[in-house]
Amino acid sequence: MTKKAVLIGALDTKGQEFLYVKEKLEACGVATLMVDTGVLGNPLFQPDVSASEVARAGGSSIEELRSTNDRGTAISVMTRGAAEIVAGLEKQGLVGAAFGMGGTAGTTVAAAALQGLPIGVPKLLVSTVASGNTKPYIGVKDVTMMYSVVDIAGINQLSRRILSNAAHALAGMITYMDTEQETVEDKVTLGITMFGVTTPCATRVRETLERYGYDLLVFHATGTGGLAMEELIKAGYIQGVADITTTELADHLVGGIFDAGPNRLEAAGRSGIPQVVSVGALDMVNFGPPETVPTQFKERSFYQHNPTTTLMRTTVSENRELGRLLATKLNAGTAPTLVVFPKAGVSLLDMDARPFDGKEERQALYEGIKEHLRSNIPMIDMEEDINDPAVADVIAENLHKLLELNKRG
Known part of the structure; x- marks a missing residue:
């Protein structure tokens, strides 16, 4: 069965543009399949999936959407x-690849379809909003967005060049997706979470586990990084986790910009895959430039990580609650789990004589975990800080042991 480039968009208002992309793709030898999402009128050309079919799949009908004449309802x-x-x-x-284009409405409709596809399937969006906040359209998937520069309204000297580039880019992705892929061994894939302030630990863990023959995926714990790892765990791509950097829990609790949502640190437990968890960077909450820090925090301790990132030290009470949250999430899972607690510091900033050094905060975090963690989940206390090689070695070796035990059943 031939895989095709699936085009998703409104053929009543963007028909000319979609026809142009469709013809470019087919000229490259790429078969296409057009899904019409237009509500206002008849399509410029015959789609493979009609707008009526799309409306029915969305729980309504074209006739109802046209009679109601409510743009928000139609888009939903x-x-x-x-x-x-x-x-x-x-x-x-x-589906060999997927493509969409439009303004906010067309981008929203197509993005939902693209985000539902597996990682690795080529996904391209040409959009008027691609130079702004693209998070709602990309989510945690490998969606490529191309800024249209001008509105998608007809074929002109500039749009012709941009849409031609987009079509040829997609044709290249779908054509060479398999032929250019290197043949790799069938390795067990593991996830690691990392932050700048836990890089020495994460790097040593990665290198140790690679020597054991594992394939390592490293996720930057910036909210979307944690979400991406959780999604890949749920999808079955990841068979074990070294969750070194759980800092996203702090941003969720306090209101930082690297919030991974309420379900962070739950996918591995629910999926039953081995995990070694630590408390990396729970000493901080992340904000943007100094002027973006909420006024209620003005008396707190800060560190200017770079011009666009302001770090705020978590308090004793916050750390106690973070410990409880972390323990509660691990308790709810069924996975082989082990916790590693580095008593001398949880980041490069939380060490003796460093800006966020906090013995009381670390003790509160420790007590919060110890008080609530299930008795059958081991916790290894270490006198070193998280970036000490000894801590990294304990994390890596114990994850390897859990994986070996899990493999034996």
């Missing part, structure tokens, strides 16, 4: 419908 329905249709095409093995 077609967003759900497009995601449902494309997911169905993926299950049939038809």
Whole structure:
């Protein structure tokens, strides 16, 4: 069955542009499949999946959407419908790549469908909003966004060049996706969380586990990094975790910008995969430039990590609650789990004579974990700080042991 480039968009208002991209792709030898999401009128050309089918998949009908004439409702329905249709095409093995374009509405509709596809399937969005906040459209998937520069409204000297580039980029991705892929051994894939202030630990853990033959995925704990790892665990891509840097819990609790949401640190436990967890960078909450720090925190301790990142020291009470949260999340899982607590510091800033050195804060964090952690989840106390090689070695060796035991059943 031939995989195709699935095009998702409104053929009543963007038909000319989609026809141009479709013809460019087909000229490159790439088969296409057009999903129409237009509500206002008839399509410029015949799609493979009609707007009526998309509306039904979204829980309504074209007739109802047109009679209601509510733009917000129409976008919501077609967003759900497009995601449902494309997911169905993926299950049939038809999706080799996916493409969408538009303004905020067209980008929203197509992005939902693209985010539902597995990581590795080429995904490209040409959008008027690609130079702004792209997080809602990319989520935690490998979506490529191209800024359209001008509005997507007709084929002109500039849009022709941009859409041609987009079509040829997608054609290249789908054509060479398999042929250019290196043949690799079937390795067990592990996830590691890292931050700048836990890099020495994460690097040594990665290098040790690589010597054991594992394939390592390293996630920067910036909110989306943690979310991406959790999604890959749920999808079955990751078979074990060295969750060294759990700092996203602090941002979620206090209101920092690197919040990974309420379900961080839960996927491994629910999936039953081995995990070694530590408390990396729980000494800090992340904000943007100094002027973006909420006024209620003005009396707190800060460290200017760089011009765009301001770090705020977590308090004793926050650390006690973070310990409780971490323990509660681990208690709810069924995975083989071990906690490593470095008593001399949880980051490069939380060490003797460093800006965030906090013995009371670390003690509160420790007590919060110890008081609430299930008795059958081991916790190894270490006198060193998190970036000491001894801590990294304990994390790596214990994860390897858990994986070996898990493999034996």
